[in-house]
Amino acid sequence: MFDYKLLSALAAVVEQAGFDRAAQALGLSQSAISQRIKLLEARLGQPVLLRASPPQPTEVGRRLLNHVQQVRLLERDLQTQVPGMNASRLPERLRIALNADSLSTWWAPAVAPFCAEYGVVLDHVLEDQAVGLKRMRAGEVAACVCAVERPLAGARSEFLGAMRYRALASPTFIERHLSSGSIEDLLRAPAIVFGPDDQLQHRYLASLGLNGAFSHHLCPSSEGFVRLLQSNLGWGLVPELQVRAELASGALVDVAGGPPIDVPLYWHHWRNGGELLAELTRALGQSARQWLVV
Template structure:
């Protein structure tokens, strides 16, 4: 294999984005048979199966590599046309970015206000748990991500952003009802608020108290929104780990109490992005890194 035919690469991307061969054919203004032939030719050239023929189709691991290449190629072509003054009429630069809900609710939006808008840059945010945002990078769905993983995805660079601090808190009434004794004894049996089924923060914190013997309790309320999560804890539905910027005002007003003032939970965050010489991507990265330096804690 000495090259990947660009027409075939773009066709594979269209199939993944549109979900079916017929839909991709309509977008590319060719027949479904031509789309199928191009994909098969690309699979023969790479020696790998690139698509799972499901509905909608899904790229295999090898297919994700080609899809990511196709998106990077499209980004480079767009930037080159902009610099040459031969815009393609598709409007401002669009950057898909994956970010976790707590960052989105606290420091990430102020970071975007730092991005220069001449020329304008549009962001398309994908909300995902910080432990899973690299999955979207790996699949080629986003160009950059806030993540808890320091290990770079293939084709990506990584920069440390800082530490997001979480405080174990509860309402005063909840603490009085459920947590009157030693915390390591009472907390594992108390109702707890979790973001979703992939949220492991509360379990991780509880394991630090119990020396790894047990996680958080079986009574779990799922609240998949950062502000809603904070409000659920303040309402007394359960205890939880709330981002420090959201917790401090409620601690000051007495709406929340800190369960273990000497045991915050810090989560290291990183910025991963495609290794791509894109002015728009560089501008967003610079803004995110600058805001994180002010909003997040540095490693001790």
């Protein structure tokens, strides 16, 4: 049998990204957290954490974290079903990985009714939609929104819809950098890229027959991304949902008339995640398509 005090210490270190914050979260000393991790590793005969900054789970550590995530959710079901079990006075927390563009557009109205009905609070872990599944694989989250369809072993994925992106810039930027009418100007004009995993601008250029390196700013913020566009610093792929007002006013316009890019989004969740995760899955299936392209 596992000692769940030890597993809780492991989960806290990974979720809180360090021993200090894990100790605060569990109301223990940092020394106590360290001792619990060492005891867990001694009983297993192998490490569960890589002492990096922040600490990273080993392969065995990831398996244990996935187990802890599911046990927490199943325990909640038991607390409501078995007489005499004392339910926690604190609201249930779900850790969800999703991309910043979803968080800044459709996610909040989609999950708000569920959180209100079930008294759930959410820990949001931001990750690019192309690689968000790695957080779930690492055992850091109970579910994730990402662009990958294939689920992990022991998990399921469900199609939510697609986010439509358009290549936009300010009229002033277009006049300065793209006024010749040649699409090859897009390779020379500065672009805005969310981060190193963001390939949307690359895909857009490829759809126009343009390949190779291009100048770009990096901006890991959805709101900042739009602000940079409005400030004439570059062109970039933006969710249509996010800039409806700017498109209507003419503050942002399409740069080259190329096709929009629809990025499919999938909801990944553990099969044995309990009724709470199942309810969230049903709620998202019903509500997300009000905002996403299907």
